[in-house]
Amino acid sequence: MSLKLSHQDFDEILGKLRQEYTIYAPRRFKDRGRFSDTDLIRYGEISSIKDMVWNEKSNFSPKEIIFPITQTIFHFTEDDYREPTIDSKKTIIFLRACDINGIRRLDTIFLKNGNDKDFYYQRLREKVKFVLVECQSSFDNCFCVSMNSNTTDNYSIAVRFNSDSLLLDIQDKDLDKYFGGVGEKVNFTPEFVTENKIKVNVPKVAEMPVEMYDHEIWDEYKSRCIACGRCNTTCITCSCFSTEDIFYDTTTNVGERRRTWAACHIDHFTDMAGGHGFRKDNGSRMRFKSFHKVYDYKKRFGEHMCVGCGRCDDNCPEYISFSNCINKISKLVNS
Amino acid sequence: MCNNPLKPSPHKLISIDKLTQDEWTFRIEIAEPPNFGQFYEVSLPLIGEMPISTSGIGDGWIEMTIRNVGKVSSEIHRLQPGKNIFLRGPYGNGFSIADFKDKHVVIAAGGCGVSPVRPLIEYFYNNPGYVTDIDLLFGFKEPGVVLFENDIGRWQERINTIVTVDQVCGTWDGKCVGLITEYVKDIEMPEYKNMVVVIVGPPIMMKFTAMEFMKQGVPKEQILVSMERRMSCGIGKCGHCKVDSRYVCLDGPVFRYDEAEKLID
Amino acid sequence: MSLDLNRKKVVKNAWRITKERDKGAIRIRVPGGQMETKHFAVLNQIATEYGDGTVHMTTRQGFELPGIDFENMEAVNRMLRPIIENLEISIGVSGFDKPKDGYPTAGTRNVAACIGNRVCPYSNFDTTAFARRIEKEIYPNNFHVKIALTGCPNDCIKARMHDFGIIGMAEPQLDSSRCIGCEACVITCKKLVTGALKLHKGKVVRDERRCIGCGECVLSCPTAAWTRNPKKFFNLVIMGRTGKKNPRLAENFIQWASEELVVQVIKNTYGYIDKFIDRSLTKEHIGYIVDRTGFHDFKEFVLKGASINPEARIAQHVHWSGTFYVSDVFIGAPQGDQISR
Numbered sequence: 001m002s003l004k005l006s007h008q009d010f011d012e013i014l015g016k017l018r019q020e021y022t023i024y025a026p027r028r029f030k031d032r033g034r035f036s037d038t039d040l041i042r043y044g045e046i047s048s049i050k051d052m053v054w055n056e057k058s059n060f061s062p063k064e065i066i067f068p069i070t071q072t073i074f075h076f077t078e079d080d081y082r083e084p085t086i087d088s089k090k091t092i093i094f095l096r097a098c099d100i101n102g103i104r105r106l107d108t109i110f111l112k113n114g115n116d117k118d119f120y121y122q123r124l125r126e127k128v129k130f131v132l133v134e135c136q137s138s139f140d141n142c143f144c145v146s147m148n149s150n151t152t153d154n155y156s157i158a159v160r161f162n163s164d165s166l167l168l169d170i171q172d173k174d175l176d177k178y179f180g181g182v183g184e185k186v187n188f189t190p191e192f193v194t195e196n197k198i199k200v201n202v203p204k205v206a207e208m209p210v211e212m213y214d215h216e217i218w219d220e221y222k223s224r225c226i227a228c229g230r231c232n233t234t235c236i237t238c239s240c241f242s243t244e245d246i247f248y249d250t251t252t253n254v255g256e257r258r259r260t261w262a263a264c265h266i267d268h269f270t271d272m273a274g275g276h277g278f279r280k281d282n283g284s285r286m287r288f289k290s291f292h293k294v295y296d297y298k299k300r301f302g303e304h305m306c307v308g309c310g311r312c313d314d315n316c317p318e319y320i321s322f323s324n325c326i327n328k329i330s331k332l333v334n335s
Numbered sequence: 336m337c338n339n340p341l342k343p344s345p346h347k348l349i350s351i352d353k354l355t356q357d358e359w360t361f362r363i364e365i366a367e368p369p370n371f372g373q374f375y376e377v378s379l380p381l382i383g384e385m386p387i388s389t390s391g392i393g394d395g396w397i398e399m400t401i402r403n404v405g406k407v408s409s410e411i412h413r414l415q416p417g418k419n420i421f422l423r424g425p426y427g428n429g430f431s432i433a434d435f436k437d438k439h440v441v442i443a444a445g446g447c448g449v450s451p452v453r454p455l456i457e458y459f460y461n462n463p464g465y466v467t468d469i470d471l472l473f474g475f476k477e478p479g480v481v482l483f484e485n486d487i488g489r490w491q492e493r494i495n496t497i498v499t500v501d502q503v504c505g506t507w508d509g510k511c512v513g514l515i516t517e518y519v520k521d522i523e524m525p526e527y528k529n530m531v532v533v534i535v536g537p538p539i540m541m542k543f544t545a546m547e548f549m550k551q552g553v554p555k556e557q558i559l560v561s562m563e564r565r566m567s568c569g570i571g572k573c574g575h576c577k578v579d580s581r582y583v584c585l586d587g588p589v590f591r592y593d594e595a596e597k598l599i600d
Numbered sequence: 601m602s603l604d605l606n607r608k609k610v611v612k613n614a615w616r617i618t619k620e621r622d623k624g625a626i627r628i629r630v631p632g633g634q635m636e637t638k639h640f641a642v643l644n645q646i647a648t649e650y651g652d653g654t655v656h657m658t659t660r661q662g663f664e665l666p667g668i669d670f671e672n673m674e675a676v677n678r679m680l681r682p683i684i685e686n687l688e689i690s691i692g693v694s695g696f697d698k699p700k701d702g703y704p705t706a707g708t709r710n711v712a713a714c715i716g717n718r719v720c721p722y723s724n725f726d727t728t729a730f731a732r733r734i735e736k737e738i739y740p741n742n743f744h745v746k747i748a749l750t751g752c753p754n755d756c757i758k759a760r761m762h763d764f765g766i767i768g769m770a771e772p773q774l775d776s777s778r779c780i781g782c783e784a785c786v787i788t789c790k791k792l793v794t795g796a797l798k799l800h801k802g803k804v805v806r807d808e809r810r811c812i813g814c815g816e817c818v819l820s821c822p823t824a825a826w827t828r829n830p831k832k833f834f835n836l837v838i839m840g841r842t843g844k845k846n847p848r849l850a851e852n853f854i855q856w857a858s859e860e861l862v863v864q865v866i867k868n869t870y871g872y873i874d875k876f877i878d879r880s881l882t883k884e885h886i887g888y889i890v891d892r893t894g895f896h897d898f899k900e901f902v903l904k905g906a907s908i909n910p911e912a913r914i915a916q917h918v919h920w921s922g923t924f925y926v927s928d929v930f931i932g933a934p935q936g937d938q939i940s941r
Contacts, residue, residue, distance in 0.1 A: 029827070030830060031828065031830035032824065032827035032828070032830070033827075034721075034818065034819060034824070035717065035721050035819075036717045036723060036724045036725060036751075036768075036770060036815065036828060037717050037726065040824050040827060042824065059824070060824065068777070069777060069778050069779075069780060069823060069825075070776075070777045070778070070779070070780075073341055074342070074380075076380045076381050081380055083339060083342070109571070109572060109574075110572055113571040113572065113582065113585070114570050114571030114572075114582070114584075114585045115570075116340035116570040116571070116572075118340075118341075118570075118572050119338070119339035119341060120339075121572075207597075208579075210597070210599075213599045228784055228820065228822050229780075229782060229784075229822045230822045233780070233822045233823050239572070239574060240573060240575065241567060241572070241573050241574070242567050242573065242575070243383075243384055243567045243568070243573070244383060244781075245378075245379075245380065245381050245382050245383045245384070246381075246801045246802055247381050247801070253380075253381060255380075255381045257378075257380070257383075259567070259573075260779075260781060260802065261780045261823070262567070262573070262574070262575065262780070263780075263782070263822075264574070266782050266784075266822075267782075269565075269575065270564065270565050270575065270600070271565060272563065272564070272565045273385055273402075273404050273405040273407070273408060274402065274404040274405070275404075276537070276538075277565070278564075278600035279600055284600075288600070291579070292577070296579045297580070299580040300580040300581075
């Protein structure tokens with residue numbers, strides 16, 4: 001079913017949906033950007049289309065909705081430990097094609113890698129319906145077309161934002177009931193970006209040549225990368241975490257086991273008890289991440305991990321371009 | 336809803352064997368025995384969780400040799416027998432015992448690396464004839480940190496065993512001094528194609544010991560190593576132990592050396 | 601006919617009496633230190649038609665055009681009109697009457713500012729905009745007061761060498777659920793700032809008394825767990841100075857002050873000066889008046905009627921040090937010499 005709706009009509013539908021769903025979309029957090037008097041755009045709950053930023057790329061990806069930055073996995077009490085309960089409301093996420101494809105990568109890690117499914121991820125993920133936000137043009141640093149993640153048909157609703165109206169392609173029968181009797185029936189299917197300004201060539205090798213591991217292309221990143229981890233934290237596909245136990249109060253045995261995002265660029269990622277660790281220099285971290293995103297993930301799972309959202313390049317304070325790094329790798333290995 | 340693989344279960348601590356000042360072996364009740372070379376995620380509520388390999392497998396129990404080096408291990412060292420310790424697992428591939436049948440087995444272990452191969456050695460010790468021949472090669476930093484001295488003494492009665500220390504300080508009644516790599520050539524290897532070599536220890540030790548065996552003529556396909564990496568989940572989610580396309584927790588910790596040498600951190 | 605000049609009027613008009621007889625130099629104010637480059641054309645025209653073809657960039661972010669015959673003062677003042685209109689009148693500064701009159705006073709100096717958050721990533725506020733607001737509130741005025749604004753405690757404008765230094769402060773606010781315990785902020789704060797942050801139970805905690813509001817934690821945070829309170833705060837530092845007698849750095853007067861409070865304190869200061877200035881001197885610089893009355897009288901006067909924001913932390917006492925040239929006390933006086941201060 002395809003409909004044309006006014007913003008006001010859509011807001012009314014959002015109001016109804018909110019009784020059953022928590023609705024997340026990119027929001028503007030005014031003056032909360034990295035620099036003073038700049039805004040932060042990240043995912044948050046919305047109640048109106050006015051809350052949503054649909055014509056800019058968000059600084060952070062929607063992964064934090066289903067893979068929270070900090071997540072309690074057990075509450076410990078005197079003689080018991082139990083998983084926290086979660087909100088019974090279902091979830092709707094407004095997101096772009098690259099992020100929908102990115103979440104498939106998260107699904108792979110959390111639900112398909114090894115024999116066990118991740119309980120915490122699964123219970124949040126199962127509740128999610130996607131609303132695809134059509135990209136009317138490519139943003140800065142995007143290279144989704146090169147990564148084949150510019151398109152998707154994995155959505156409940158696709159939406160095109162116009163300044164005075166919305167075009168909707170409603171695919172999910174569960175949601176039909178919310179759209180009865182409103183709007184105007186139209187023909188609409190979402191269009192996808194077919195070209196980005198940034199193009200990358202991915203390395204086309206089954207096995208990475210061993211000389212690539214200590215190749216001199218990594219040397220410059222030893223000093224350029226500051227190991228801040230923004231490329232990891234803003235990435236839709238980075239899924240690493242660490243686990244830690246916390247005492248709330250040392251006089252009572254009450255506390256939690258929680259997991260928190262971890263990042264392969266940040267210090268101590270590989271440190272073991274006793275102190276031994278790997279990849280001490282930032283150049284080898286850049287190599288490790290790059291190969292994961294465009295080489296070894298594919299070797300294991302059949303598709304590249306990177307979806308080309310470009311947030312790593314948007315957010316790197318040192319102007320390290322991952323897309324350019326991919327091209328540098330490919331130039332060396334494809335020739 | 337699926338069951339929660341991150342949820343540990345309590346297991347009773349049966350006894351503690353203090354091997355050295357810092358390295359103690361904890362015997363823990365367990366119903367189902369793990370495979371050789373597998374590991375568990377061991378935790379204490381409110382303290383934390385860490386991966387630990389099994390250093391002994393028996394009827395209704397496992398043993399874990401834990402070095403007191405961090406928050407979790409130091410708290411485990413404070414436990415009294417009878418208390419509960421929390422486990423998830425067993426995880427990892429471990430050693431497949433059938434791979435050793437009728438082979439000439441050499442096990443080279445450095446320092447804490449003796450722990451994960453101890454159950455394997457015990458198996459060969461208790462089942463003479465399962466393998467055609469067996470040699471043990473152990474390296475420790477110095478005499479004071481030699482692990483499983485009693486076991487080694489016992490094994491020596493039936494098995495050709497070399498124990499070396501990197502340097503002598505204090506008393507050392509063993510014969511060998513020097514790195515483990517220096518003693519590889521002392522092992523008689525009459526027929527390379529029937530050999531399986533197991534090497535466990537710090538990354539550098541494994542690399543150079545494997546090279547030494549290869550120099551002696553052992554094909555890398557017949558060398559097994561057990562890798563140790565930081566892990567948070569043990570089930571292929573947290574990403575800490577990923578090397579190349581492999582997850583040490585899922586695909587390892589035991590790798591054939593022809594693969595392990597390509598796993599560059 | 602020889603030149604008959606009222607020196608005091610000339611000086612008040614932002615002209616300088618120079619070494620060269622009959623030639624003066626005009627000083628152009630640029631409040632907040634930023635202007636459109638089109639004004640360079642005017643400066644160029646004045647310098648080439650009336651001056652010696654050079655310009656001196658003043659330490660206070662103005663321009664000084666030397667070598668101008670005093671008889672051309674009015675003509676030059678008229679030529680300055682577009683600059684004055686753009687940089688002063690259009691932002692609401694009053695007191696500019698006829699184009700030929702140029703600048704009405706020169707006592708309160710150009711309000712200087714670092715480049716601020718229009719450009720600099722470290723700055724916690726728009727220094728130019730605030731400088732222009734202050735200009736509007738206090739200019740024209742004959743009293744000798746120097747004010748500078750700087751975006752962060754790096755203090756690139758050297759606000760601590762001014763009577764009023766306004767240092768931008770950001771109140772970092774933590775969304776603890778976004779903190780991944782990476783310690784980027786902890787390490788940065790420890791290495792570059794005051795060590796106000798530490799990790800506790802896996803999350804960062806901030807010692808409010810050590811935090812100087814520089815914003816480094818926000819800059820270093822990879823998850824936007826730290827963000828700035830959108831409300832802007834300032835550290836108002838006072839009575840720094842260069843000069844022949846006791847040069848010294850300004851000391852903290854009000855930390856976490858609101859913009860309103862800063863403006864009110866500065867405005868009230870003019871009343872204080874008016875009441876306490878030593879009129880026997882040709883001019884008396886504000887810092888020396890505070891030395892005479894003491895900090896407490898100053899504090900009481902400038903805070904009277906001011907709306908103090910709840911976050912503001914006002915100094916109980918201020919102690920300035922600096923260099924005293926009657927320093928014989930330290931190095932030993934010549935025999936028989938009487939030491940006096």
